[in-house]
Amino acid sequence: MNKIDIQYRSTQDCGTFATGLTWSPLASAGIQARNFTAAIQTLGAGIAPDFYSPDSLAVIVERLCDPEEPLSDTGLLNVAVKYFFSYVHEGAHNDPIPYAELAELYEQFSRHQSMNEPTDNIEIMNRLRMWSSVLRVLADAPRAAHVMRAVIGRADMRQGGGGPFVGVDIGAGTGIMLLALQILARRNGFTDIQTLGYQTDPVSGERTHDLVHSLGAGSVMLADPTKENAYGMVRGRTANYVANEVMAGIQQSLCAENCFNKYRAFFAAVGDSVSNAMFFPEGVIAHSAATHASVILASENGFQPPIEFLGDKFIPQGLILEGKVLPMHKLGRDFYRYLT
Structure with missing residues (x-):
């Protein structure tokens, strides 16, 4: 690795x-x-x-x-x-x-x-x-607020000069990541903005799409993101930002079905068009209780564990944001003081 x-x-x-x-x-x-x-x-x-x-x-x-x-x-x-x-x-x-x-x-x-x-x-x-x-x-x-800050607050985002901006969330559950990408793009001068998320649950997926669309923040597709053909709309286009909201989920285990296969299909579909893209998260430190293995999942390794651990379920223990590790239990901690 x-x-x-x-x-x-x-x-x-x-x-x-x-x-x-x-x-x-x-x-x-x-x-x-x-x-x-x-x-x-x-x-x-x-x-x-x-x-x-x-x-x-x-x-x-x-x-x-x-x-x-x-x-x-x-x-x-x-x-x-x-x-x-x-x-x-x-x-x-x-x-x-x-x-x-x-x-x-x-x-x-x-x-x-x-x-x-x-x-x-x-x-x-x-x-x-x-x-x-x-x-x-x-x-x-x-x-949720912390996740948005991690996306919108990227100081190294290049200025748009009009566009285009292509943002993809391969694990769009709530749609709030797509909203953050839209705000990021507009704050950095992009006017031609296309943000697209992928959902597999038709019940919540329809509601997520409706709210995201009503806010002018893109659209959510009901498509299987573990299949290469799901990414036809972004194939051949230069992506500016690739996100996966699932990675910051509460007590969300990561496995082949909800994580590794999605990234494998995505990278196979888009190829070098994401070579300069930003990622949320930049990486994840995760642990498998079954095999006692700890791994770092990041764009450098395609967000894939070693092949012998592909069948494991991993619990995220920390996110890598702007080159630093943030333990999962501290995600959101900055914001609790405002709620009292």
Whole structure:
């Protein structure tokens, strides 16, 4: 395997959790992304945290696309929480969202796998269950915001001069990566922008496409990304950015089916057209409990483990972002302080 020079991000780099804090529903739902059946009891659930903006998701996204607008953690966190809300409520991306309604939805999601309360909107609860696999990623707003910052904040992105910009997400679950790629491209002067994601779940895939498309952030294809012919729309074109949202998933194991075969098919289809592309993540450090093997998956090795481990399931332990290792448990940590 190729050697990769990487640096470790210390706790001081990422910040630390404060103790004795009163968590808001937004923070609580993020924590509950690992166990949704416990209902959350919160005090002052209708009191908006300081970071919260009443502006609509569409307005905030348009603002972030302006290169003169500073990229702030609070802005990205607003995008994350309102994207979650807009995923459930069709058309809500154009409307201001009162914080009380947002907090109510997070509270409902924290217990969506349990029985309904008498006052629950049955249709909303059913949507939460139907799209659960996607929403539990979005519910962890600090992680979602951190992922967007890692993409949009790339200081080494070349200036567009108009375009074209081609961005691909081979594991587009929520679509938020495509939104980040769109913002990145526009902030760097591209006007001819094409962002395309791949989904295999027809239920959540349709909703993801609709929301991404309504925000002008590209499209999501229902196609098997483990097959070379799925990448016909990008074959022969120079790709600027290749992402895989699955890599940053919560407790998501990586295996041939959801990772290695996708990358193998993608690289076989596009060839040298990605030789200068950026990647999210740049690499992943992962561990197999079955064989006690630890591997680095990166573009240099096609995101493939050694052949003898291709049948293993690996748990991501750290992401390589801008040449540094970020332990998985610290993904999103910078943002939790805004939710109290």
